[in-house]
Amino acid sequence: MTGQVLRDTTAGAPMDDNAGIRINVGGFKKRLQSDTLSRFPETRLARLLQCQSKESILELCDDYDDAEKEFYFDRNPALFPYVLNFYNTGRLHVMAELCIFSFSQEIEYWGINEFFIDSCCSSAYHCRKMDQDRDDWDDRSDEGSTTSSFDELLEFYNDATKFDKQLLGSARRRVWLMLDNPGYSVASRIISILSILVVLGSIATMCMNSMSEFSVLDSRGEPTEDPRFETVEHFGIGWFTLELVTRFAVAPDLLHFFDHPLNVIDLVSILPFYLTLLINLVVESSPALANLGRVAQVLRLMRIFRILKLARHSTGLRSLGATLRNSYKEVGLLLLYLAVGVSFFSVMAYTVEKEDSEDLSTIPACWWWATVSMTTVGYGDVVPVSIPGKLTASACILAGILVVVLPITLIFNKFSLFYKRQKQLEIAMRSCDFDEGIKEVPSVNLRNYYAHKVKSLMASLSNMSRSSPSEQSLNESAGPPQKLSY
Numbered sequence: 001m002t003g004q005v006l007r008d009t010t011a012g013a014p015m016d017d018n019a020g021i022r023i024n025v026g027g028f029k030k031r032l033q034s035d036t037l038s039r040f041p042e043t044r045l046a047r048l049l050q051c052q053s054k055e056s057i058l059e060l061c062d063d064y065d066d067a068e069k070e071f072y073f074d075r076n077p078a079l080f081p082y083v084l085n086f087y088n089t090g091r092l093h094v095m096a097e098l099c100i101f102s103f104s105q106e107i108e109y110w111g112i113n114e115f116f117i118d119s120c121c122s123s124a125y126h127c128r129k130m131d132q133d134r135d136d137w138d139d140r141s142d143e144g145s146t147t148s149s150f151d152e153l154l155e156f157y158n159d160a161t162k163f164d165k166q167l168l169g170s171a172r173r174r175v176w177l178m179l180d181n182p183g184y185s186v187a188s189r190i191i192s193i194l195s196i197l198v199v200l201g202s203i204a205t206m207c208m209n210s211m212s213e214f215s216v217l218d219s220r221g222e223p224t225e226d227p228r229f230e231t232v233e234h235f236g237i238g239w240f241t242l243e244l245v246t247r248f249a250v251a252p253d254l255l256h257f258f259d260h261p262l263n264v265i266d267l268v269s270i271l272p273f274y275l276t277l278l279i280n281l282v283v284e285s286s287p288a289l290a291n292l293g294r295v296a297q298v299l300r301l302m303r304i305f306r307i308l309k310l311a312r313h314s315t316g317l318r319s320l321g322a323t324l325r326n327s328y329k330e331v332g333l334l335l336l337y338l339a340v341g342v343s344f345f346s347v348m349a350y351t352v353e354k355e356d357s358e359d360l361s362t363i364p365a366c367w368w369w370a371t372v373s374m375t376t377v378g379y380g381d382v383v384p385v386s387i388p389g390k391l392t393a394s395a396c397i398l399a400g401i402l403v404v405v406l407p408i409t410l411i412f413n414k415f416s417l418f419y420k421r422q423k424q425l426e427i428a429m430r431s432c433d434f435d436e437g438i439k440e441v442p443s444v445n446l447r448n449y450y451a452h453k454v455k456s457l458m459a460s461l462s463n464m465s466r467s468s469p470s471e472q473s474l475n476e477s478a479g480p481p482q483k484l485s486y
Contacts (some may be wrong), residue, residue, distance in 0.1 A: 021048060022070040030078035036087050043111040073344050079106045083411065091118040091186050100128045162252040172250040179247050182313050183426060192313045195243065200237040205229040207301050208232060240270045261321070262312050269306040272299040319419040326418070327411045334407040345396040346370040352388040360384065375399030
Protein backbone atom coordinates (compact mmCIF):
# COMPACT_ATOMS: atom_id res chain seq x y z
CA MET A 1 0.00 0.00 0.00
CA THR A 2 1.34 3.38 -0.92
CA GLY A 3 -1.12 5.36 1.17
CA GLN A 4 -1.90 7.59 -1.80
CA VAL A 5 -5.47 8.23 -2.74
CA LEU A 6 -7.24 8.42 -6.08
CA ARG A 7 -6.37 11.55 -8.03
CA ASP A 8 -8.00 11.05 -11.39
CA THR A 9 -11.50 10.53 -10.10
CA THR A 10 -11.79 13.84 -8.29
CA ALA A 11 -12.81 15.65 -11.46
CA GLY A 12 -14.07 12.73 -13.52
CA ALA A 13 -17.36 10.92 -13.89
CA PRO A 14 -18.46 7.90 -11.95
CA MET A 15 -16.80 4.60 -12.67
CA ASP A 16 -17.89 2.69 -15.77
CA ASP A 17 -20.63 0.16 -15.09
CA ASN A 18 -18.76 -2.53 -17.12
CA ALA A 19 -15.52 -2.00 -15.24
CA GLY A 20 -14.48 -3.88 -12.14
CA ILE A 21 -12.87 -2.86 -8.90
CA ARG A 22 -9.98 -4.51 -7.12
CA ILE A 23 -10.28 -4.93 -3.39
CA ASN A 24 -7.98 -6.16 -0.66
CA VAL A 25 -9.65 -7.30 2.57
CA GLY A 26 -6.95 -7.96 5.12
CA GLY A 27 -4.78 -9.68 2.47
CA PHE A 28 -7.64 -11.40 0.68
CA LYS A 29 -7.53 -9.93 -2.87
CA LYS A 30 -10.32 -10.11 -5.39
CA ARG A 31 -11.56 -8.36 -8.54
CA LEU A 32 -15.31 -7.78 -8.63
CA GLN A 33 -17.40 -6.80 -11.64
CA SER A 34 -19.45 -3.63 -11.41
CA ASP A 35 -22.63 -5.27 -12.67
CA THR A 36 -22.40 -7.83 -9.87
CA LEU A 37 -22.10 -5.13 -7.24
CA SER A 38 -24.82 -2.97 -8.80
CA ARG A 39 -27.43 -5.61 -8.01
CA PHE A 40 -27.20 -4.45 -4.38
CA PRO A 41 -26.78 -0.65 -4.54
CA GLU A 42 -27.14 -0.14 -0.77
CA THR A 43 -24.06 -2.18 0.10
CA ARG A 44 -20.67 -0.64 0.82
CA LEU A 45 -18.90 -2.04 -2.25
CA ALA A 46 -21.69 -0.93 -4.60
CA ARG A 47 -21.50 2.59 -3.20
CA LEU A 48 -17.83 2.71 -4.20
CA LEU A 49 -18.95 2.74 -7.84
CA GLN A 50 -20.58 6.14 -7.33
CA CYS A 51 -17.63 7.82 -5.63
CA GLN A 52 -16.33 10.91 -7.49
CA SER A 53 -13.79 12.26 -5.01
CA LYS A 54 -11.02 10.96 -2.83
CA GLU A 55 -12.88 12.05 0.28
CA SER A 56 -15.92 9.97 -0.62
CA ILE A 57 -13.72 6.94 -1.37
CA LEU A 58 -11.93 7.10 1.98
CA GLU A 59 -15.28 7.34 3.75
CA LEU A 60 -16.05 3.82 2.51
CA CYS A 61 -12.66 2.10 2.65
CA ASP A 62 -9.58 2.30 4.86
CA ASP A 63 -7.03 3.06 2.11
CA TYR A 64 -6.67 3.33 -1.66
CA ASP A 65 -3.63 2.39 -3.77
CA ASP A 66 -3.52 4.83 -6.67
CA ALA A 67 -0.89 2.84 -8.56
CA GLU A 68 -2.68 -0.50 -8.36
CA LYS A 69 -6.20 1.02 -8.34
CA GLU A 70 -6.91 -1.19 -5.32
CA PHE A 71 -9.25 -0.52 -2.40
CA TYR A 72 -8.07 -1.74 0.98
CA PHE A 73 -10.36 -2.76 3.87
CA ASP A 74 -8.99 -3.54 7.32
CA ARG A 75 -11.51 -6.31 8.04
CA ASN A 76 -11.48 -10.00 8.92
CA PRO A 77 -10.45 -11.91 5.74
CA ALA A 78 -11.90 -15.16 7.11
CA LEU A 79 -15.44 -13.75 6.98
CA PHE A 80 -15.23 -11.99 3.62
CA PRO A 81 -15.92 -15.15 1.54
CA TYR A 82 -19.44 -15.08 2.98
CA VAL A 83 -19.81 -11.56 1.57
CA LEU A 84 -18.55 -12.70 -1.85
CA ASN A 85 -20.96 -15.61 -1.80
CA PHE A 86 -23.77 -13.12 -1.13
CA TYR A 87 -22.88 -11.04 -4.19
CA ASN A 88 -22.79 -14.18 -6.36
CA THR A 89 -25.99 -15.83 -5.11
CA GLY A 90 -27.97 -13.02 -3.54
CA ARG A 91 -28.35 -14.95 -0.29
CA LEU A 92 -26.39 -15.19 2.96
CA HIS A 93 -25.51 -18.48 4.60
CA VAL A 94 -24.32 -18.82 8.18
CA MET A 95 -22.21 -21.80 9.20
CA ALA A 96 -22.68 -23.31 12.64
CA GLU A 97 -19.03 -22.71 13.55
CA LEU A 98 -19.29 -18.94 13.14
CA CYS A 99 -19.49 -16.50 16.00
CA ILE A 100 -22.87 -14.82 15.57
CA PHE A 101 -21.63 -11.64 17.19
CA SER A 102 -18.72 -11.24 14.73
CA PHE A 103 -20.80 -12.27 11.72
CA SER A 104 -23.54 -9.79 12.58
CA GLN A 105 -21.00 -6.97 12.90
CA GLU A 106 -19.36 -7.95 9.62
CA ILE A 107 -22.50 -7.92 7.47
CA GLU A 108 -23.54 -4.67 9.11
CA TYR A 109 -20.22 -3.12 8.07
CA TRP A 110 -20.65 -4.25 4.45
CA GLY A 111 -24.19 -2.87 4.40
CA ILE A 112 -25.91 -6.23 3.99
CA ASN A 113 -29.29 -6.61 5.68
CA GLU A 114 -30.10 -9.68 7.76
CA PHE A 115 -33.18 -10.22 5.60
CA PHE A 116 -30.86 -11.69 2.94
CA ILE A 117 -30.05 -14.68 5.17
CA ASP A 118 -31.42 -17.76 3.43
CA SER A 119 -34.34 -19.66 4.96
CA CYS A 120 -32.13 -22.66 5.72
CA CYS A 121 -30.02 -20.54 8.09
CA SER A 122 -32.40 -17.78 9.17
CA SER A 123 -34.11 -19.60 12.04
CA ALA A 124 -30.89 -20.88 13.61
CA TYR A 125 -29.20 -17.49 13.15
CA HIS A 126 -31.89 -15.49 14.90
CA CYS A 127 -32.20 -18.04 17.71
CA ARG A 128 -28.47 -17.91 18.35
CA LYS A 129 -28.50 -14.12 18.16
CA MET A 130 -31.31 -13.92 20.71
CA ASP A 131 -29.34 -16.20 23.01
CA GLN A 132 -26.31 -13.96 22.54
CA ASP A 133 -28.37 -10.85 23.34
CA ARG A 134 -29.71 -12.56 26.45
CA ASP A 135 -26.19 -13.46 27.56
CA ASP A 136 -25.05 -9.89 26.89
CA TRP A 137 -27.92 -8.57 29.04
CA ASP A 138 -26.92 -10.92 31.84
CA ASP A 139 -23.30 -9.82 31.49
CA ARG A 140 -24.30 -6.15 31.60
CA SER A 141 -26.42 -6.88 34.65
CA ASP A 142 -23.52 -8.68 36.34
CA GLU A 143 -21.21 -5.85 35.35
CA GLY A 144 -23.58 -3.31 36.85
CA SER A 145 -23.80 -5.43 39.97
CA THR A 146 -20.03 -5.72 40.23
CA THR A 147 -19.45 -2.03 39.56
CA SER A 148 -22.15 -0.84 41.96
CA SER A 149 -21.02 -3.22 44.69
CA PHE A 150 -17.42 -2.10 44.30
CA ASP A 151 -18.42 1.58 44.40
CA GLU A 152 -20.54 1.06 47.51
CA LEU A 153 -17.73 -0.85 49.18
CA LEU A 154 -15.32 1.99 48.43
CA GLU A 155 -17.82 4.47 49.86
CA PHE A 156 -18.12 2.33 53.00
CA TYR A 157 -14.33 2.16 53.28
CA ASN A 158 -13.97 5.92 52.77
CA ASP A 159 -16.50 6.58 55.54
CA ALA A 160 -14.56 4.27 57.84
CA THR A 161 -11.29 6.10 57.12
CA LYS A 162 -12.80 9.45 58.18
CA PHE A 163 -12.70 8.37 61.84
CA ASP A 164 -8.89 8.31 61.84
CA LYS A 165 -8.80 12.13 61.92
CA GLN A 166 -11.60 12.57 64.48
CA LEU A 167 -11.68 12.64 68.26
CA LEU A 168 -12.13 9.14 69.73
CA GLY A 169 -12.19 7.89 66.14
CA SER A 170 -11.47 4.24 66.92
CA ALA A 171 -14.24 3.94 69.51
CA ARG A 172 -16.74 5.83 67.37
CA ARG A 173 -15.92 3.61 64.40
CA ARG A 174 -16.62 0.46 66.41
CA VAL A 175 -19.99 1.84 67.51
CA TRP A 176 -20.78 2.95 63.95
CA LEU A 177 -19.99 -0.50 62.55
CA MET A 178 -21.99 -2.14 65.31
CA LEU A 179 -25.10 -0.04 64.52
CA ASP A 180 -24.92 0.16 60.73
CA ASN A 181 -23.64 -3.35 59.98
CA PRO A 182 -25.95 -5.86 61.73
CA GLY A 183 -23.77 -8.87 60.96
CA TYR A 184 -20.44 -7.30 61.87
CA SER A 185 -20.12 -8.78 65.39
CA VAL A 186 -22.05 -10.61 68.09
CA ALA A 187 -22.97 -7.31 69.76
CA SER A 188 -24.31 -5.90 66.49
CA ARG A 189 -26.46 -9.01 66.01
CA ILE A 190 -27.90 -8.64 69.52
CA ILE A 191 -28.72 -4.97 68.92
CA SER A 192 -30.29 -5.85 65.57
CA ILE A 193 -32.51 -8.54 67.11
CA LEU A 194 -33.56 -6.20 69.93
CA SER A 195 -34.40 -3.46 67.44
CA ILE A 196 -36.52 -5.86 65.38
CA LEU A 197 -38.43 -6.97 68.48
CA VAL A 198 -39.11 -3.36 69.49
CA VAL A 199 -40.41 -2.54 66.00
CA LEU A 200 -42.68 -5.59 65.93
CA GLY A 201 -43.89 -4.86 69.49
CA SER A 202 -44.71 -1.27 68.60
CA ILE A 203 -46.70 -2.33 65.53
CA ALA A 204 -48.50 -5.05 67.49
CA THR A 205 -49.59 -2.65 70.23
CA MET A 206 -50.86 -0.18 67.63
CA CYS A 207 -52.97 -2.92 66.04
CA MET A 208 -54.26 -4.25 69.36
CA ASN A 209 -55.15 -0.75 70.52
CA SER A 210 -57.67 -0.51 67.66
CA MET A 211 -59.55 -3.64 68.86
CA SER A 212 -62.65 -3.21 71.02
CA GLU A 213 -61.50 -6.02 73.34
CA PHE A 214 -58.59 -3.85 74.50
CA SER A 215 -60.38 -0.49 74.56
CA VAL A 216 -60.28 1.51 77.81
CA LEU A 217 -62.68 4.33 78.76
CA ASP A 218 -61.70 7.37 80.78
CA SER A 219 -63.76 9.10 83.50
CA ARG A 220 -65.83 10.89 80.85
CA GLY A 221 -66.63 7.67 79.02
CA GLU A 222 -64.40 8.43 76.04
CA PRO A 223 -62.00 5.81 74.66
CA THR A 224 -58.39 6.23 75.69
CA GLU A 225 -55.19 4.27 75.23
CA ASP A 226 -54.48 1.27 77.41
CA PRO A 227 -51.71 2.11 79.94
CA ARG A 228 -49.93 -1.13 79.11
CA PHE A 229 -49.80 -0.24 75.43
CA GLU A 230 -48.76 3.27 76.30
CA THR A 231 -45.81 1.90 78.29
CA VAL A 232 -44.71 -0.23 75.34
CA GLU A 233 -45.09 2.78 73.04
CA HIS A 234 -42.94 5.00 75.28
CA PHE A 235 -40.28 2.31 75.56
CA GLY A 236 -40.23 1.95 71.78
CA ILE A 237 -39.96 5.69 71.24
CA GLY A 238 -37.14 5.86 73.76
CA TRP A 239 -35.29 3.05 72.01
CA PHE A 240 -35.79 4.54 68.54
CA THR A 241 -34.68 7.97 69.75
CA LEU A 242 -31.58 6.58 71.45
CA GLU A 243 -30.76 4.62 68.30
CA LEU A 244 -31.09 7.67 66.03
CA VAL A 245 -29.17 10.00 68.34
CA THR A 246 -26.36 7.47 68.73
CA ARG A 247 -26.11 6.95 64.97
CA PHE A 248 -25.99 10.69 64.45
CA ALA A 249 -23.32 11.14 67.14
CA VAL A 250 -20.97 8.52 65.66
CA ALA A 251 -21.71 9.28 61.99
CA PRO A 252 -18.54 9.84 59.93
CA ASP A 253 -20.14 12.80 58.13
CA LEU A 254 -22.78 14.73 60.08
CA LEU A 255 -23.66 17.04 57.20
CA HIS A 256 -24.71 14.17 54.96
CA PHE A 257 -26.24 12.00 57.66
CA PHE A 258 -29.82 12.35 56.40
CA ASP A 259 -28.82 11.73 52.80
CA HIS A 260 -29.19 8.03 53.60
CA PRO A 261 -32.81 6.86 53.18
CA LEU A 262 -32.67 4.57 56.22
CA ASN A 263 -31.75 7.50 58.48
CA VAL A 264 -34.70 9.46 57.13
CA ILE A 265 -36.95 6.48 57.96
CA ASP A 266 -35.59 6.47 61.51
CA LEU A 267 -36.48 10.15 61.86
CA VAL A 268 -39.98 9.73 60.39
CA SER A 269 -40.70 6.82 62.75
CA ILE A 270 -40.30 8.98 65.88
CA LEU A 271 -41.35 12.39 64.56
CA PRO A 272 -45.14 11.79 64.83
CA PHE A 273 -44.84 11.04 68.57
CA TYR A 274 -43.06 14.30 69.37
CA LEU A 275 -45.33 16.32 67.09
CA THR A 276 -48.35 14.80 68.83
CA LEU A 277 -46.98 15.84 72.23
CA LEU A 278 -46.40 19.35 70.93
CA ILE A 279 -49.92 19.58 69.47
CA ASN A 280 -51.50 18.32 72.69
CA LEU A 281 -49.63 20.97 74.69
CA VAL A 282 -50.81 23.69 72.30
CA VAL A 283 -54.41 22.47 72.45
CA GLU A 284 -54.39 22.39 76.25
CA SER A 285 -53.02 25.92 76.46
CA SER A 286 -55.31 27.33 73.73
CA PRO A 287 -58.77 25.69 73.59
CA ALA A 288 -59.55 27.69 70.44
CA LEU A 289 -57.11 25.42 68.59
CA ALA A 290 -59.03 22.27 69.40
CA ASN A 291 -59.17 21.35 65.73
CA LEU A 292 -55.45 20.56 65.91
CA GLY A 293 -56.45 17.43 67.79
CA ARG A 294 -57.49 15.92 64.48
CA VAL A 295 -53.98 16.49 63.19
CA ALA A 296 -52.67 14.57 66.20
CA GLN A 297 -54.94 11.63 65.30
CA VAL A 298 -53.53 11.58 61.77
CA LEU A 299 -49.97 11.70 63.12
CA ARG A 300 -50.67 8.72 65.35
CA LEU A 301 -51.52 6.69 62.26
CA MET A 302 -48.09 7.51 60.84
CA ARG A 303 -46.58 5.15 63.38
CA ILE A 304 -47.09 2.42 60.79
CA PHE A 305 -44.01 3.78 59.00
CA ARG A 306 -41.94 2.14 61.73
CA ILE A 307 -42.32 -1.13 59.86
CA LEU A 308 -39.90 0.34 57.30
CA LYS A 309 -37.18 0.30 59.98
CA LEU A 310 -36.95 -3.43 59.34
CA ALA A 311 -35.23 -2.58 56.04
CA ARG A 312 -32.07 -1.82 58.01
CA HIS A 313 -31.98 -5.43 59.17
CA SER A 314 -33.38 -7.15 56.05
CA THR A 315 -31.47 -7.66 52.82
CA GLY A 316 -34.70 -8.45 51.00
CA LEU A 317 -36.39 -5.17 51.95
CA ARG A 318 -33.36 -3.12 50.92
CA SER A 319 -33.22 -5.01 47.62
CA LEU A 320 -36.93 -4.36 47.12
CA GLY A 321 -36.41 -0.64 47.66
CA ALA A 322 -33.51 -0.55 45.21
CA THR A 323 -35.58 -2.50 42.68
CA LEU A 324 -38.51 -0.09 42.86
CA ARG A 325 -36.15 2.89 42.67
CA ASN A 326 -34.51 1.54 39.51
CA SER A 327 -37.62 0.03 37.89
CA TYR A 328 -39.73 3.14 37.42
CA LYS A 329 -39.86 2.50 33.66
CA GLU A 330 -41.20 -1.03 34.14
CA VAL A 331 -43.67 0.14 36.80
CA GLY A 332 -44.84 2.92 34.49
CA LEU A 333 -45.23 0.37 31.70
CA LEU A 334 -47.32 -1.84 33.99
CA LEU A 335 -49.57 1.07 34.96
CA LEU A 336 -49.94 2.06 31.30
CA TYR A 337 -50.98 -1.47 30.32
CA LEU A 338 -53.48 -1.60 33.17
CA ALA A 339 -54.89 1.84 32.31
CA VAL A 340 -55.46 0.84 28.69
CA GLY A 341 -57.02 -2.47 29.66
CA VAL A 342 -59.26 -0.95 32.34
CA SER A 343 -60.48 1.75 29.97
CA PHE A 344 -61.24 -0.74 27.21
CA PHE A 345 -63.00 -3.40 29.27
CA SER A 346 -64.93 -0.89 31.39
CA VAL A 347 -66.55 0.50 28.24
CA MET A 348 -67.21 -3.03 26.98
CA ALA A 349 -68.84 -4.03 30.29
CA TYR A 350 -70.92 -0.86 30.36
CA THR A 351 -72.15 -1.50 26.83
CA VAL A 352 -73.34 -5.07 27.48
CA GLU A 353 -74.45 -4.71 31.11
CA LYS A 354 -76.03 -1.27 31.44
CA GLU A 355 -79.54 -2.70 31.00
CA ASP A 356 -79.06 -5.91 32.99
CA SER A 357 -77.05 -4.83 36.04
CA GLU A 358 -77.49 -1.75 38.20
CA ASP A 359 -73.95 -2.13 39.57
CA LEU A 360 -72.48 -1.65 36.07
CA SER A 361 -74.79 1.10 34.90
CA THR A 362 -72.06 3.76 34.68
CA ILE A 363 -68.56 3.74 33.21
CA PRO A 364 -66.88 4.88 36.48
CA ALA A 365 -68.51 1.91 38.24
CA CYS A 366 -67.17 -0.33 35.49
CA TRP A 367 -63.70 1.06 36.09
CA TRP A 368 -63.70 -0.44 39.57
CA TRP A 369 -64.91 -3.79 38.24
CA ALA A 370 -62.31 -3.80 35.42
CA THR A 371 -59.48 -2.89 37.83
CA VAL A 372 -60.40 -5.68 40.23
CA SER A 373 -60.75 -8.16 37.37
CA MET A 374 -57.56 -7.27 35.48
CA THR A 375 -55.47 -7.53 38.64
CA THR A 376 -57.12 -10.94 39.30
CA VAL A 377 -58.29 -9.82 42.76
CA GLY A 378 -61.95 -10.56 42.17
CA TYR A 379 -63.81 -9.20 45.21
CA GLY A 380 -67.13 -10.34 43.81
CA ASP A 381 -68.98 -7.23 44.95
CA VAL A 382 -69.77 -6.31 41.32
CA VAL A 383 -70.28 -9.05 38.74
CA PRO A 384 -71.81 -9.22 35.26
CA VAL A 385 -75.05 -11.19 34.93
CA SER A 386 -75.57 -11.52 31.17
CA ILE A 387 -73.77 -14.00 28.92
CA PRO A 388 -72.02 -11.25 26.88
CA GLY A 389 -70.97 -9.65 30.17
CA LYS A 390 -69.49 -12.91 31.44
CA LEU A 391 -67.61 -13.40 28.17
CA THR A 392 -66.27 -9.85 28.51
CA ALA A 393 -65.22 -10.62 32.10
CA SER A 394 -63.39 -13.76 30.94
CA ALA A 395 -61.48 -11.80 28.31
CA CYS A 396 -60.69 -9.11 30.90
CA ILE A 397 -59.25 -11.65 33.35
CA LEU A 398 -57.12 -13.38 30.68
CA ALA A 399 -55.85 -10.03 29.41
CA GLY A 400 -55.07 -8.99 32.98
CA ILE A 401 -52.90 -12.06 33.51
CA LEU A 402 -50.84 -11.28 30.40
CA VAL A 403 -50.62 -7.55 31.15
CA VAL A 404 -49.37 -8.11 34.70
CA VAL A 405 -46.98 -10.98 33.96
CA LEU A 406 -44.91 -9.28 31.24
CA PRO A 407 -43.56 -6.27 33.22
CA ILE A 408 -43.43 -8.27 36.47
CA THR A 409 -40.83 -10.59 34.88
CA LEU A 410 -38.54 -7.63 34.18
CA ILE A 411 -38.98 -6.30 37.70
CA PHE A 412 -38.25 -9.73 39.20
CA ASN A 413 -35.02 -10.00 37.21
CA LYS A 414 -33.90 -6.66 38.61
CA PHE A 415 -34.83 -7.74 42.11
CA SER A 416 -32.67 -10.87 41.74
CA LEU A 417 -29.80 -8.68 40.54
CA PHE A 418 -30.02 -6.22 43.44
CA TYR A 419 -30.46 -9.00 45.99
CA LYS A 420 -27.33 -10.73 44.72
CA ARG A 421 -25.41 -7.44 44.79
CA GLN A 422 -26.58 -6.63 48.31
CA LYS A 423 -25.51 -10.04 49.62
CA GLN A 424 -22.07 -9.64 48.06
CA LEU A 425 -21.76 -6.17 49.57
CA GLU A 426 -22.69 -7.38 53.04
CA ILE A 427 -20.17 -10.22 52.89
CA ALA A 428 -17.44 -7.79 51.82
CA MET A 429 -18.31 -5.35 54.61
CA ARG A 430 -18.28 -8.04 57.28
CA SER A 431 -14.81 -9.15 56.16
CA CYS A 432 -13.35 -5.68 56.83
CA ASP A 433 -11.33 -5.51 60.02
CA PHE A 434 -10.50 -2.08 61.45
CA ASP A 435 -9.39 -3.13 64.92
CA GLU A 436 -5.72 -2.31 64.30
CA GLY A 437 -6.27 0.68 62.07
CA ILE A 438 -6.66 0.85 58.33
CA LYS A 439 -3.62 -0.24 56.42
CA GLU A 440 -4.99 -1.14 53.00
CA VAL A 441 -8.16 -1.26 51.00
CA PRO A 442 -10.28 -4.37 51.70
CA SER A 443 -9.61 -7.10 49.18
CA VAL A 444 -12.05 -7.12 46.25
CA ASN A 445 -12.07 -9.58 43.38
CA LEU A 446 -11.48 -7.32 40.40
CA ARG A 447 -11.15 -10.14 37.85
CA ASN A 448 -14.79 -10.04 36.79
CA TYR A 449 -14.88 -6.26 37.09
CA TYR A 450 -12.08 -5.94 34.53
CA ALA A 451 -13.16 -8.88 32.36
CA HIS A 452 -16.48 -7.26 31.49
CA LYS A 453 -14.68 -4.16 30.25
CA VAL A 454 -12.72 -6.07 27.59
CA LYS A 455 -15.22 -8.78 26.70
CA SER A 456 -16.70 -6.95 23.73
CA LEU A 457 -13.22 -6.36 22.29
CA MET A 458 -12.21 -9.99 22.72
CA ALA A 459 -15.46 -11.18 21.15
CA SER A 460 -14.86 -9.13 18.01
CA LEU A 461 -11.32 -10.52 17.67
CA SER A 462 -12.10 -14.12 18.57
CA ASN A 463 -12.31 -15.28 14.92
CA MET A 464 -9.25 -13.46 13.62
CA SER A 465 -6.81 -16.31 14.22
CA ARG A 466 -8.77 -19.31 13.02
CA SER A 467 -10.53 -20.45 9.89
CA SER A 468 -13.05 -23.30 9.95
CA PRO A 469 -13.30 -26.04 7.25
CA SER A 470 -16.54 -24.53 6.00
CA GLU A 471 -14.78 -21.19 5.54
CA GLN A 472 -11.97 -22.88 3.63
CA SER A 473 -14.49 -24.41 1.25
CA LEU A 474 -15.91 -20.97 0.61
CA ASN A 475 -12.40 -19.67 0.00
CA GLU A 476 -11.83 -22.37 -2.60
CA SER A 477 -15.13 -21.58 -4.34
CA ALA A 478 -14.25 -17.90 -4.39
CA GLY A 479 -10.84 -18.51 -5.92
CA PRO A 480 -7.20 -18.36 -4.72
CA PRO A 481 -6.94 -15.73 -2.00
CA GLN A 482 -3.77 -14.07 -3.19
CA LYS A 483 -4.29 -14.12 -6.96
CA LEU A 484 -6.14 -11.68 -9.11
CA SER A 485 -8.92 -13.26 -11.21
CA TYR A 486 -9.71 -11.47 -14.42
